[in-house]
Amino acid sequence: MLLEDGAWFPGTAPLPFEPAYAEVVFTTNLSGYQEVFTDPSYLGQLVVMTAPMIGNYGINPEDIESDRPRVAGVVVRELSLKPSNWRATGGLLDWLAAAKVPIVADVDTRQLTRHIRSKGAMRGVVAIGQGPTDEIRAALAASPSMDGLDLASAATIAREYIEGPKDARHHVVAYDFGMKRNILRLFAQNRCRVTVVPADTPAARVRELKPDGLFLSNGPGDPAAVGYAVDTIRELADGSLPIFGICLGHQLLGLALGGETVKLPYGHRGGNHPVRDLQTGQVLITSQNHGFAVRGDTGGVRGAKALEVTHLNLNDGTVEGVRHREAPIFAVQYHPEASPGPHDAQGHFQQFLQALDSQ
């Protein structure tokens, strides 16, 4: 593993693979590697697992957040080759190999993590060899940077589809910017029928579907690069429809209502981030996975007067949730759908449902 600043971290490749170039990020989730690797928000990222033993419980057909691994590559301290779990249907290595996702093991992942923490997220490459070659260095330098990268377009779906029960209580239109499957599971559990639409669906089509509410999904990349979605959301956020956003959806909502987003030095990725609900004072332990954030503080979101800040991260004070001052529109930066991660914030789904009920 080579980083763009020249730092090199040796490891071993359990299986051969082609070099993969992408932004290098780390996640501190202790469990849930299968969910992480299939989460479309990790599209275009090389993911370093800080938990040292990965692969222990293998893989199964249920714990997936999309139909295949989405990460550009995986870096671990130790890979368990032989899994054990009653639900396991196979091993992690074979599963990644089948999806042509490279994995590097035996890396000092703590050193790598500390490096990223102090130097910031950056591009990197995993490749096979005794050491970095000039060719690899050049290719790394030429690879695209995450800043200004529209990955939502790559992560979204091609055609809209409907999911959920016929006798649904509500109909929700969900913009899929790289949506995690558990979001749909939770909507279904809450008796919602969801029409999932591609990222570039125009506002008119949404109105045509006559939903009770609108959902803006999570997704990868720089929110500022998804201008078309920002424009559409601005159009739809006129107060006529309850809106709920998660992660990228939260950032896009912020941008749509006049706010700005910034790239965080090394992002928040893991399942242990404390977030304060400013209204109740309570602390939620949240699942997070984002490299950008909406700018703001307790005073509000800069540039977006209509929004108030509802949640703050206790570690670094960044904005974790916003709400429209008048309309039933709100969004959170973290992942109430968890998967992986704690369920403390799942109440946001009920909150959205209440907004739909009171329509």
Added chain:
Amino acid sequence: MPRRTDLRSILLLGSGPIVIGQAAEFDYSGTQAVKALKEEGYRVVLVNSNPATIMTDPELAERTYIEPVTPDWVRKVIERERPDALLPTMGGQTALNVAMALARDGTLERFGVELIGANARAIQMAEDRAEFAVAMRRIGLDTPLGRTVGTVAEALAAAADTGFPSIIRPSFTLGGTGGGVAYNRAEFEELVERALELSPVHTTLIERSVLGWKEFELEVMRDRRDNVVIVCSIENLDPMGVHTGDSITVAPAMTLTDREYQKMRDAAIAIIREIGVEAGGCNIQFAVNPADGELLVIEMNPRVSRSSALASKATGFPIARIGTKLAVGYTLDELPNDITKTTPASFEPVLDYVVVKVPRFAFEKFPTADYRLTTQMKSVGEAMAIGRTFKEAFQKGLRALEAGRPGWVVGATLADDRLTSDSPEDLRVALRTPTPERIFQVKRALLAGLDVDAVAQASGIDPWFLYQLDELVEAERWYAGVPEVGAADLRRMKRMGFSDYQLAQLRGTTEEAVRRRRWDLGVHPAYKTVDTCAGEFPSSTPYLYSSYDEENESDPTGERGVVILGSGPNRIGQGVEFDYCCVRAGLAFRELGLKTIMINSNPETVSTDFDISDKLYFEPLTFEDVIEIVRWERPKGVVVQLGGQTPLRLTKPLEAAGIPILGTTPDAIDIAEDRERFEALARRLGVNQPANGTARSVEEAVKVAERIGFPVLIRPSYVLGGRAMEIVYDAGSLREFFERAARVAPEHPVLIDRFLEDAFEADVDAIADGRRCVIGGVMQHIEDAGVHSGDSACVLPPYLIGDREVEEMRRYTKAFAEALGVVGLINVQYAIKDGVVYVLEVNPRASRTVPFVSKATGYPLAQLAAHVMVGRTLDELGLPDDLPLPGVAVKEAVFPFSKLPGVDSILGPEMRSTGEAMGIADSFGMAFAKAQIAADGSLPLEGAILVTVNDSDKPTVAPIVRRFHELGFRIVATEGTQKYLRARGIPAERVQKVHEGRPNATDLIVSGQVHLLINTPLGKFTQADDYAIRRSALMHRVPYTTTMSAASAACDAIIALRSRTGSVRSLQEWHERTTVESQAPEPANVPPNGEPRPVRA
């Protein structure tokens, strides 16, 4: 919500003496609690009878009461101190039970004391298993089908539902005392009877067996605002059926998917809310069915625990400290993460390493005990190891145990692994029964070709762990065949935790050769930080562990650094008292502007609290691990004299490696340890030694014994798994001893000492600076010679030894200190017989009694020792020649007999106590009474005593029994004793011996008609009889004594308790008394016989 301002004074209860199931972890939590409360400006009143703890250091709390942690005595403290609140969650089950008793009897209400941390309702709901099961059903969680019963008949009805095996869990007992697994009706009835007896409320739970299920624990914290965090998940390698204290455990959980983990997390949060722990922590145990993931709740402890101490050390999240702050009103988000200092405590630690805890057992001291592991805890200590992978941590953990295994290696013989055969079939059978050796049997099974599935099926251990272990076996095979070992090969093996010794064994070379090669190739461990956040945030706290990884995060300390070697896992003979010494010294070095670097592997202790030292290395205390740290740190020197035998045996190799040893020189230590050199020294100083000799064959042993005269005390260097020391009375028994218990050979010499029968023994602790020596205390043992000094009660000052002998011992001690050039602590043991003082041994190091003496005198000897080790003199420290004593202090030993079925409670030369309690008072009787009550709970003030003693004890027992008779006790005795007493005019009723028919002595005990038992072994033919009597007294909680001197002291104690109510006084007040009056100690009470009594020597 900031801290509460309506509270001013807070009472904190400790857990009393160290027993199985309640050990040093409560010193750690209690110490954190005191410090946390002090920081907030509260006045802390502490009650704990265990002098060997840091928490009872008088500097810590405002008022430190070394008094029994029982409702009666704590009530006296409450009456005197009138605290506003009581924090009951830091002192284990003992503190919780006492708090509940005081809540129930109205004491707390009467004195306006509020329970903080956990309220009485929550404690009740968590502790009462029936209520708990109902509460769990309310929130949709399952528990093993269980029913609380109060009689054997009810139990049998319950068993009809659960089937066998069935689990028996008595209510309100600690460490699962009295619990067990019954596989059939007979076992079931026996266990239920015992459980009902041992439960303070005489009820027990009968549960569905979940044997073989996976076991997990979560450590949970909640604040007043209902914020909840999970601090740590722990997975047991041993499946359900083995007490978690006896299991090898791993953090974080290894085999759970996120779905399963989150389900458990949700359950934990629902539980802490439902039970209503409002501000504090709890530990919740779960069982998971490996076949379908079914989740059951096993139990919840609404307090800090051994597991929470482990979790604190495993994550860097100080649960007791944070729990204390929550109890006084803070919320989690208001408190900083003490490791990062930049993020709040309202988060969940993430680990980028693996932690393995391994229990340490003491079955070698209890060869007759049932060694099978069950739901009743039997281990006496534990080691924890941190590695980057499970394999690394696992092997480090096994070598940290200091149990003769340098890692995961099979024993030298089958017997070492508790096997008689290693055929696959026999191994498969053996693996079904959990024992301390099972983990090594697993290795034998894998070596013998059993596959992981077969081992998993037999042992119930999750295959994931076994795959990991199998990789170790494969790696060994590979390494043994490498043509020439290079750096990459070594690194590969070291990353799996193999020690140099193991690697040497694999290739038939020596540990030294492996190390040399490794060093030549530049293969060294890197030190990584435990930072609670897996590197996500910067952290400034140097809490370190080694791993053969790339980046080293530790900066060498250099000349200002002092390395203190801790004492490793607790074991019998090396417990919390040494941790006390290490911590005190560490703090002293910091005061002197030096940097303390602590190395230890025991997660229960204060010494492994990351804020006690400047740097903490959580590492095994083997030479390899220590030398790597010292090599990297380049400190001023290493302290070996405070942690007991563990660091002491590293003295020579460290010296040979050119590492400076602080304090007493290695050569002086060697003189004291080397038989011949020591003898020469004693001769030169004109100090008597018991006649002795060394033998290298059985014949020679007989010859030596006959020369010096029987009885003799034998100390073999090679033991067959039985007792290490024994007293034998004739040549026949001597030969028999070699057949049964020990081996003698030229390479295994045996030390033989003349045993001084009926001698008094005494311990002297002193401190020296190389020139001057100050006696800390002369302690007389209450038990006669022949009982290990650690097992004997002792009293300070001596009460039956003449002034001349005391003076002689002081003089000798000073002479030894001077001759050995002791810089630091020295302990000398003496025996006194016929007016002659004999030296038994000299230990130029901290002794077990250092904390006791320090608490009694008010002089912190270990701290002073640290000062002299770095060059200060006793004069500079202002130490007087005589340390004044404000009262009489008694130390009593505490034994694990009730936890270990099959063990006889008779005392002998082999130490078997796990802990100690102290009583301090104005008179011997009251001090002894307090120590007794603190150690075991009770002394009868009236009723009947049962006397059955051997012939040689009859003359001694008569006057003692006469005193009991005069006190109004009914006397019951077996035939011989009864006749003897009657003949001397003492009315005694006769009771039949067990073999004489019924009703007999045990029937009397079982039916509650005996309130005190005086029993000494009657000889070979009635051994079984005797044993039955002692055992039934033990199981039915009847106080008993097996020595005449203890019987006499008990009599004094009863007189003291009857004549006046015992008063309580804090250590601070005791010590103030010395400084104000600065007088000689009050003489001890009258000689215990009440009649002129010749000193028996």
